[in-house]
Amino acid sequence: MDQKTESLSKIPAGMRYYFGLEARLRRTVEEIGMSIFDGWSYEEITTPTVDYYSLFEHGMGRSEAHRAFRFTDTDGRLLALRPDVTSATARAAATLFAERERPLRLCYAAPVFRQQPQSHAEWRRESTQIGCELIGANTRTADLEVLMIASEFLRRLDLDGDFVITLNDVGIFTGVAESLRLDPTSREQMRQLIDVRNGADLERFLTPYTATGEARAFAQLMQLSGKRENLDLARNVISNEQSHAALDRLESIWSVIESLDLMGCFEIDLGDVARLDYYTGLTFKIYINGAGYRVGSGGRYDDLTASFGKAEPAVGFVLDLDTLSDLVHLHAAVGSSTLPSQAKLPELTTKDHEQEPLGDSRDPSNNRSELFIEALKRRAKGERVSLKLGR
Amino acid sequence: MPDLTIAVAKGRLQDEALALLAAAGAGVSSQDLSSRRLAVEDESGRYRLIFVKPADVPVYVEHGIADCGVVGRDVLLESGTDLLQPLTLEIGRCRIVVAARTGVSLNELGMFRVATKYPCIAAKHFGTRGQPVEIIELSGSVELAPGLGLADCIVDLVESGRTLRENGLKEIEVIDESTGRLVVNRASYQLKAKAIASLIGALKHETD
Numbered sequence: 080m081d082q083k084t085e086s087l088s089k090i091p092a093g094m095r096y097y098f099g100l101e102a103r104l105r106r107t108v109e110e111i112g113m114s115i116f117d118g119w120s121y122e123e124i125t126t127p128t129v130d131y132y133s134l135f136e137h138g139m140g141r142s143e144a145h146r147a148f149r150f151t152d153t154d155g156r157l158l159a160l161r162p163d164v165t166s167a168t169a170r171a172a173a174t175l176f177a178e179r180e181r182p183l184r185l186c187y188a189a190p191v192f193r194q195q196p197q198s199h200a201e202w203r204r205e206s207t208q209i210g211c212e213l214i215g216a217n218t219r220t221a222d223l224e225v226l227m228i229a230s231e232f233l234r235r236l237d238l239d240g241d242f243v244i245t246l247n248d249v250g251i252f253t254g255v256a257e258s259l260r261l262d263p264t265s266r267e268q269m270r271q272l273i274d275v276r277n278g279a280d281l282e283r284f285l286t287p288y289t290a291t292g293e294a295r296a297f298a299q300l301m302q303l304s305g306k307r308e309n310l311d312l313a314r315n316v317i318s319n320e321q322s323h324a325a326l327d328r329l330e331s332i333w334s335v336i337e338s339l340d341l342m343g344c345f346e347i348d349l350g351d352v353a354r355l356d357y358y359t360g361l362t363f364k365i366y367i368n369g370a371g372y373r374v375g376s377g378g379r380y381d382d383l384t385a386s387f388g389k390a391e392p393a394v395g396f397v398l399d400l401d402t403l404s405d406l407v408h409l410h411a412a413v414g415s416s417t418l419p420s421q422a423k424l425p426e427l428t429t430k431d432h433e434q435e436p437l438g439d440s441r442d443p444s445n446n447r448s449e450l451f452i453e454a455l456k457r458r459a460k461g462e463r464v465s466l467k468l469g470r
Numbered sequence: 471m472p473d474l475t476i477a478v479a480k481g482r483l484q485d486e487a488l489a490l491l492a493a494a495g496a497g498v499s500s501q502d503l504s505s506r507r508l509a510v511e512d513e514s515g516r517y518r519l520i521f522v523k524p525a526d527v528p529v530y531v532e533h534g535i536a537d538c539g540v541v542g543r544d545v546l547l548e549s550g551t552d553l554l555q556p557l558t559l560e561i562g563r564c565r566i567v568v569a570a571r572t573g574v575s576l577n578e579l580g581m582f583r584v585a586t587k588y589p590c591i592a593a594k595h596f597g598t599r600g601q602p603v604e605i606i607e608l609s610g611s612v613e614l615a616p617g618l619g620l621a622d623c624i625v626d627l628v629e630s631g632r633t634l635r636e637n638g639l640k641e642i643e644v645i646d647e648s649t650g651r652l653v654v655n656r657a658s659y660q661l662k663a664k665a666i667a668s669l670i671g672a673l674k675h676e677t678d
Contacts, residue, residue: 198552200533243660276556276659302556304663346660366657371534373656 093196093204105207105404108236109188112209112400115232116186118458119224120465121211124185126167132157137386138166140356146193160192164208165383165395172214173387181215181391182468188400200371203401210377210397216468217381217392219331220438220447222361224466225377225394226332227451229365230344231458232398236407241368245304245348246332249358249378250325251313255297258319259288273301273352304348307333313349328360331447338448339455357383365398369406374399392470438467472511472518473665474658477536479524479545483650486561487540490650491519494672516665528553528653537658538666543648544627548588554659556670559650560677563629566591566646569639570623571616576642582622585615592625595645613637 090096097105113123135144139162147159161167164187172183188209196202211228213221226244233242252273256266265284272281278298285294296316303309310330314323329347336345351364358378365375377396384391437457438450454464476496478487488498496517502510509520522530527541528551542562546555566588568576576582581602586592589607596603606621613633615621625645628634634641652673659666 198532199529245660276554276654277558278556279558304660346663348660364660366660368661371532371655371657 091204093202095203095205101404101408104408105400108404108407109207109209109400111235112232112398113186113188115228115235116211118461118463119184119228120463121184121186121228124168124171124187125189126161126164126171126187128161128190129158130161130167132159134170135159135162135166138169138383139163140354143354143357146195148192148194161189162191162193163397164189164191164210165212165380165397168212169214169383169393170387172212172391172393173384173389177389181470182221183214184211185214186211198372206402207400208397209400209403210375210395212393212395213468214384214393215391216394216470217360217379218469219328219335220450220466221392221394221468222328222332222379223335223447223451224468225396226336226345226363227339227455229363229375229377229396229398230341231455233344233365233367236403238367238406238410240343241406241410242344242374243346243366244344245346245351245364245366246329247348247351247362248325248329248360249352249355249362250328250360251317251322251349252352252355254319254321254323254325255317257321259285270352270355273350276302276350278302301350304346304350306342306347307337309347309349325360332361335448335451339451361394363396365396367403367406369409370402374402374406436465436467473516474538474662474669475518475520475536476669477520477522477527477530477539477541479527479539479541480521481524483524483540483542483562484521487559487650490559490561490673490676491517491540493676494669496669496672517669525549531653531655534655534657536655537662538652538654538669540650540652542627543646543651544588544591546651546653547646547648548590550590552656554654554656555651556654557652557673557677559652559673561650563647563649565628565644566625566648567628567644568595568623568625568642569613569616569628569634570642571638572640574616574622576623579622583620584623584625585612585621586625587612588625588627591645595625613639 132147132149135147144162147162149157149159152158168185176183188207190205190207192205194204211225213225229244256269261269269284272284281301282294282298285297293316300313300316310326313326333347336342351362357380359381360379362378363376364373367374375396375398379394381392383393437454450466454466457464478484495514496512498510498512498519509518511518520536524541524545527539528546528549530536531539531553532551544566570576583604583606584592585606585608587608589605592605608615612624612626614637615624617638628641631641654666
C-alpha cells in the first residue's frame with residue numbers, strides 16, 4: 080500500500096465505526112434510557128459540541144479537563160471538544176434556566192471526547208455519555224431518585240444480577256482528614272492509599288496520628304464493601320461529627336433501598352474516594368459483569384453551579400452508553416444462541432397523561448419509603464412520575 | 471468454571487508466588503506445573519492461574535481478563551496502571567537503584583545519560599529533582615552500558631548487588647523498595663467481592 084492510500088484509509092486511535100446490529104442496539108439502549116428519564120419527568124438537553132475550555136476547567140477540575148482535545152477560536156481563546164456534558168448543563172441551569180421553577184430535571188445522551196483515557200482498558204477517545212442531572216434539591220429523596228433511575232435503567236436492560244452500584248459519601252473521608260489535621264499533601268497521600276485499597280501502608284501512614292488499634296480498624300474498614308453492617312462498623316471506628324453526619328445520610332438512603340428490597344443491586348463501599356474535590360455528598364460507581372472498568376458514576380456536586388454565578392445543590396450520574404451496549408449484547412448472547420434484537424428488550428412506553436406529583440414537599444423525609452414504593456409501582460406500569468422535592 | 475483468574479508473573483517471582491498461593495489454598499498440581507501450559511486450574515478448582523511476562527500482568531488485570539495478579543511493585547511503578555493493591559507480599563524483595571562506575575560523580579555532570587529497563591521510573595526520579603537526563607531504554611544486560619560508554623549511569627533492580635559489583639558498578643542511591651504485590655481489578659473487587667475477600671484473607675494469613 081503506498082503512503083497516500085494508507086493515510087486515507089487509516090482512522091485515528093480511539094475512534095471507530097458502528098454499523099449493523101451494533102448500531103441498532105446502541106440506538107435501542109439509548110431510547111430505553113431516554114424513555115426512563117422521561118418517565119421520571121426529565122427533559123432532554125443538548126449542549127454545544129465545541130465550548131470554551133475554561134468552562135470545563137471550572138466544571139470538571141483542571142486535571143480532568145486537560146484530557147480534552149483543545150484548539151483555538153478565531154479570537155485566540157481556547158476551545159475544547161466537550162469532554163463532559165455536566166459542565167455545560169450546570170452553566171445552563173445558572174444562566175438560561177435561572178428563573179425556572181426548581182427542581183430542574185435534565186437528561187442527555189451525547190458523544191464526549193477525551194484524548195487520554197483514564198485506564199488502558201478504556202481505549203475509546205470518543206464515547207457516548209447517557210445521564211441526568213437533578214438541580215435545586217438537596218434532600219435524600221433527590222439522591223434516591225437518581226439512584227432509582229440508574230437501577231431501573233440497568234434492570235430494564237436485563238442486567239439484573241450482573242451489576243452493582245456502590246455507594247459512599249465524601250463527608251466520611253473529609254471528616255477524618257480534617258480531624259487528623261492533614262495538610263493537602265498528606266491528605267492526597269491518604270486518599271491514594273485508600274483508593275488502591277492498600278491497607279498495610281494506610282495503617283502505617285495513620286500510626287503517627289492515632290492509636291494503633293484505631294489505625295488498623297480504619298484501614299480494614301476502607302477495604303470492605305458490604306451492606307448496612309459497614310455503616311455500624313464505621314460508627315464504632317470513626318468519631319468525628321462530619322463523618323457521622325455523612326454516615327447518617329448514607330443510612331437514610333440505605334433504609335429506603337432495604338424497604339424497596341433492592342439490596343442486591345447496591346453495596347456500601349467506604350473506600351471509594353475518587354474525585355473528592357468534585358463531589359460534595361453522596362457518590363456512587365456502577366460496575367457490570369463483563370467490563371473490567373466502571374461503566375458509570377455519579378453523585379452530589381453542590382459546589383459546581385456556584386462557578387457559574389448561582390449556587391445550588393445538584394445530583395446526577397452518567398453511564399457509558401457504548402460499553403453498556405456491548406454488555407447488553409454480551410449478556411444476551413451468553414444466554415441464547417440468537418443475537419439480541421430490539422424485540423428481545425422489553426417494550427417500554429410512557430403513558431402520555433400527566434400524573435399528579437407524588438409526595439409532600441413540606442416534609443419529604445416523612446415516609447420516604449412509601450413514596451418510592453408508590454413511584455416504582457407506577458413506573459412498573461409505565462406511568463410517568465414526578466416527585467415533589469424539598470430544597 | 472473457576473471463581474477467579476489469577477495472573478502470575480513469570481521469572482523472578484514465579485516460584486515464591488506459587489508457593490505462597492499454594493499455602494493460601496490455590497495450589498497447582500506438580501503435573502500441571504511441569505507442563506508447558508500457560509493456563510492451569512488449581513487443585514481446588516476455584517482458581518485459574520495464567521502465567522504471563524511480568525509487564526503483562528497489569529495489562530491482563532486492568533482489562534479484567536484476570537481478576538487479580540501477583541507482580542513486583544517495580545512493574546507497577548513502571549506501568550502506571552490503575553489497579554487496586556490490597557496486599558503487600560513478602561516475596562521478591564529488592565531495590566530500584568541508581569548505579570554508576572566507581573569513581574564517577576554524577577553531580578559534576580550538567581546532564582547525563584541513563585540506561586534502564588525502567589524509563590518511566592527513571593524519568594520521574596530525575597524529573598522530580600530537576601536534573602536533565604537522556605534516557606536510553608534497554609531490554610536487558612543494563613549493567614554493561616556504563617562500562618562500554620553507552621550511558622553514565624543505570625537505573626535497575628538490585629537484589630544482592632553482586633551483578634553490579636562484578637561489572638564495576640556502585641550503588642549511588644535507592645529510588646524505591648520493591649516486593650511482590652497482589653493487584654486486583656477494580657470491577658472484580660466489587661462484582662466478585664466474596665471470592666476476592668477470601669483470597670486476600672488466605673494470603674494475608676500466610677504473610678502475617
